[in-house]
Amino acid sequence: MCGFIGVFGPEGVDVAPEIYEGLLAIQHRGQDAAGITTFTDTFHVKKGSGLVRDVFQVQDMERLRGNLGLGHVRYPTIGAGSAEDAQPFHVNFPVSVAMAHNGNVTNFGDLRERHGRHTGRRLNSTCDLEVLLFVFGQALADNVGAEGLVGPEDVFTAVRATYEEVKGAYSVVAALPDGGLVAFRDPYGIKPIVFGKKMTAEGAWFAVASESVVLDVAGYTEIEDLANGEAMYIDAEGKVHRRILSAKPHRPCIFEWVYFARTDSMLDQVSVYKTRIRFGEALAEEWIRSGAPTPDVVIPIPDSSRDAAMAMANKLGIPYREGLVKNRYIGRTFIMPNQDSRRSSVKRKLNAIPLEFRDKKVLLVDDSIVRGNTARRIVRMAREAGARRVYMGITSPPLVSPCPYGIDMATKTEFIANGLSPEDVAAQLEADHLLYLDRDAMNQSAQAGNPQLDQFCNACFTGKYPTDDITREVLDEIEGERQSSLQKTFRFNGTVV
Numbered sequence: 001m002c003g004f005i006g007v008f009g010p011e012g013v014d015v016a017p018e019i020y021e022g023l024l025a026i027q028h029r030g031q032d033a034a035g036i037t038t039f040t041d042t043f044h045v046k047k048g049s050g051l052v053r054d055v056f057q058v059q060d061m062e063r064l065r066g067n068l069g070l071g072h073v074r075y076p077t078i079g080a081g082s083a084e085d086a087q088p089f090h091v092n093f094p095v096s097v098a099m100a101h102n103g104n105v106t107n108f109g110d111l112r113e114r115h116g117r118h119t120g121r122r123l124n125s126t127c128d129l130e131v132l133l134f135v136f137g138q139a140l141a142d143n144v145g146a147e148g149l150v151g152p153e154d155v156f157t158a159v160r161a162t163y164e165e166v167k168g169a170y171s172v173v174a175a176l177p178d179g180g181l182v183a184f185r186d187p188y189g190i191k192p193i194v195f196g197k198k199m200t201a202e203g204a205w206f207a208v209a210s211e212s213v214v215l216d217v218a219g220y221t222e223i224e225d226l227a228n229g230e231a232m233y234i235d236a237e238g239k240v241h242r243r244i245l246s247a248k249p250h251r252p253c254i255f256e257w258v259y260f261a262r263t264d265s266m267l268d269q270v271s272v273y274k275t276r277i278r279f280g281e282a283l284a285e286e287w288i289r290s291g292a293p294t295p296d297v298v299i300p301i302p303d304s305s306r307d308a309a310m311a312m313a314n315k316l317g318i319p320y321r322e323g324l325v326k327n328r329y330i331g332r333t334f335i336m337p338n339q340d341s342r343r344s345s346v347k348r349k350l351n352a353i354p355l356e357f358r359d360k361k362v363l364l365v366d367d368s369i370v371r372g373n374t375a376r377r378i379v380r381m382a383r384e385a386g387a388r389r390v391y392m393g394i395t396s397p398p399l400v401s402p403c404p405y406g407i408d409m410a411t412k413t414e415f416i417a418n419g420l421s422p423e424d425v426a427a428q429l430e431a432d433h434l435l436y437l438d439r440d441a442m443n444q445s446a447q448a449g450n451p452q453l454d455q456f457c458n459a460c461f462t463g464k465y466p467t468d469d470i471t472r473e474v475l476d477e478i479e480g481e482r483q484s485s486l487q488k489t490f491r492f493n494g495t496v497v
Contacts, residue, residue, distance in 0.1 A: 001260050001406050002074045002087070003029030003210040004100040006173035008181040008234050009067040010203030014038070016064035019071035022207075022214040023052045028262060029102070029210060030073035033086035036060075037098045038069035039177050047086035068175050072100040075408070085127040088175075091134070094141035095150075096177045099133045102210050103170030103191040104406035106469055109477055111135070111166065132170065136162045150179040152233050152241040159184045159231040160245045167469040169253070169405035169457075171226075173208050181234040183208040187246035188466050189228025190253050190405055190457050192267045196220030197240075206234045211265040225268050228252075251466040254456040255407060257446050258396045259304050259367045270449030273307055278445035279395040280311030280365070283437045287316065287393060293433055295363035295391055299323035299356065301378060308395045309365035318363070323356035323385075324378070350378065358386030365393045369425070372416030376429045389432045397439040398425070401463035404470055404478050 003026030007015040019036050034055045035047030044064050048055040052073060072087035090098035105111065105128035112123060115134050123130050139161035143154045155176075162184070169190035174182040185193045196215035198205045208226075209215055215223050226232060229246030252268050257275045265272045298320050300309035313320035327349055356362075362382055369375050375392065382390045398417030417425050426434035439461055447453050459465045 001029055001408075002072060002100075002102045003027075003214075004070065004072045004087070004102055004171075004173055005207060005209040005214050006070045006100070006175060006181050006183065007068070008175075008206045008238075010200075010205065011067060013067050013202050014065050015067055015069045016061055018205075018207075018218055019069050020052065020056060020061065022209060022218060023071045023073055025214045025217050026210055026262070027052055027073055029260065030075040033074040033083065034072065035074075035086045035088055035100075036064055036069060036071045037088040037090055037175070038064045038066040039098065039175060040066040043090050043092075043096075043098060043177075045088075045090070047083065047088075049083050049086065068177070068181065070098055070100045070173055070175055084125040087127070087129055089125075089127070089129055089133050091137055095137055095144060097133060097137045097140065097174055099129060099136070099172060099174040101129050101132060101170050101172045102193075102406065103186065104128060104168050104404060104478075105132055105166055105170065106168035106404050106467070106474055106478065107166070108168075128168075132162065132166050132172065133174075135165050136172075136174065150176055152235065152243075155182055155233040155241075156231055156243050156245060163187055163229070163246050167467065169467070171210065178236065180236050181206060181208065182232070183226060184231040184245075185226045185228055187229040187248035188457070189250045189268075190466065192252065192256055192261070193226045194223055194267075195226060195232060196223040198222070204238050206238070206240070208232070211261055211267065213262045213265045216264070223266075249455065249466070250453065251455055251457040252453065253405065253407075254443065254446060254458055255368075255396075255403075255460065258442070260407075263304070263307060268450055268453060270446055270453070275446045275449055276304070276307040276367075276395070277311040278448060279367075279437060279442065280308030281315050282441040282445055283308065283365075283393050283395055283435070284312040284315035286438060286441065287312070287435055290435060292435055293361065293389070293391060294318075295389075296360040297321050297323070297356065298363045298365060299382075301364055301366040301375075302326040302350075305365045305367045305395060308367070309393075312363075312365055312393060321356045323353050323362070324350050324381075325353060326350055350381065352381050352385035354385040356385075357382055359388055360386075361389040361391070362387045363391045363393055364431075365395065367394070368396045368399060369394055369416060369429075370399055371414050372425070372429055375431075379430050383430075390430075391433040392426070392429065392431045392435070394434070394436045396442055397436050397461045398422070399460050401460050402475055402479065403460045404465070404475060405457070405459070407460070 005022035009015045034052045046060040070088040088100040108128040111131040139158035171191040171193035198220045228250040233241045298313035300306040
């Protein structure tokens with residue numbers, strides 16, 4: 001799961017500072033690498049491993065000139081996650097295009113063979129965006145006339161060709177020098193993408209991003225979601241062209257509301273904040289119906305479970321307390337690139353306030369449990385702080401299936417819930433009781449914000465994938481690619497060497 005922003009500003013402005021601020025707003029979506037590409041008469045590029053604040057210096061921002069540009073934050077799902085894999089990417093032949101994406105190309109291996117080794121070409125990275133860029137760029141070149149001018153129909157034809165060849169889940173933003181800004185969302189709409197416009201003294205600004213919060217902080221007021229299978233082209237004159245090119249069922253990823261998105265974002269017209277409150281209320285109702293033990297206090301595992309924990313405490317009529325203090329300079333452990341970094345990060349990330357645990361029956365609320373390493377460590381931390389009993393409430397169902405669409409759940413054997421009952425999972429975590437949110441209740445909590453969303457992608461909870469290309473062989477290939485990349489990667493202080 002990654003994050004991006006693309007900005008097309010009025011003539012004469014530099015968009016890099018706005019892109020930088022946007023990347024800070026979505027740093028939570030990727031902490032492995034960051035990059036910005038802008039355009040004047042040529043592409044200007046700065047990319048590197050690490051956090052946004054560490055990658056870009058003053059001299060970089062002075063060099064990143066132009067009113068058209070893209071930015072990206074990355075955590076690796078396919079590829080080694082090295083500096084060569086940092087986005088955005090750009091090409092100058094057969095046409096000039098810069099591109100960034102969020103998601104995963106599930107037929108990456110096939111496309112790499114077809115457009116790489118079998119044609120005499122070679123990729124410059126192990127990132128799946130490179131083949132997506134190649135397919136789009138080639139299709140665009142095939143339709144642009146001899147004069148080289150790009151029109152809306154050329155863009156839509158290229159996107160349609162991309163949909164036909166590139167499988168998986170992806171939202172994409174691209175910059176066309178002397179053309180404008182392009183954005184499109186995968187046919188099932190699994191990955192989010194929003195579009196915004198604002199007017200300033202200089203003129204009209206247009207932007208697309210992975211989450212609405214990026215546009216909120218930059219002052220965009222006209223914010224809309226792109227539909228599943230929709231492409232958009234903002235031409236050189238600032239005219240917006242939009243068209244739905246695919247009619248697949250809309251299946252947005254429910255995990256955006258469970259974990260990934262920032263609380264203050266709106267995705268597909270659904271508030272992340274309100275949805276997490278509804279998660280907590282629904283889990284409280286299940287807690288009561290199930291006859292679960294009554295806790296003395298509800299404590300969230302920060303940060304993404306805080307709103308749900310507060311709502312659950314209110315519904316149960318039990319005090320809510322902040323008993324775990326987070327070191328905000330440590331990254332999100334779920335998206336750490338390997339298991340060793342996850343384990344060491346947990347030790348530095350949280351610290352308990354003993355006064356909130358001592359001699360109490362504590363209900364810890366979290367958004368999900370993947371491998372269980374973090375949860376087990378936190379349960380132990382609660383006991384060490386003096387808790388008499390430790391219960392866990394999880395605002396999503398058990399995770400049991402790998403996600404091929406861009407979330408690092410590549411290995412089925414990594415899921416602690418795989419083949420175990422909730423009671424067995426509780427025992428594995430050394431907790432006294434554990435309750436998961438029912439899947440229907442989870443989906444209904446999100447759907448309440450937008451009844452037009454009749455279904456969500458629940459593949460990680462069910463093993464039923466909305467796209468028609470996911471087989472056991474595809475999952476094995478993605479898992480093998482990921483494991484191979486990790487084995488080749490050595491990290492020192494967050495830098496790939």
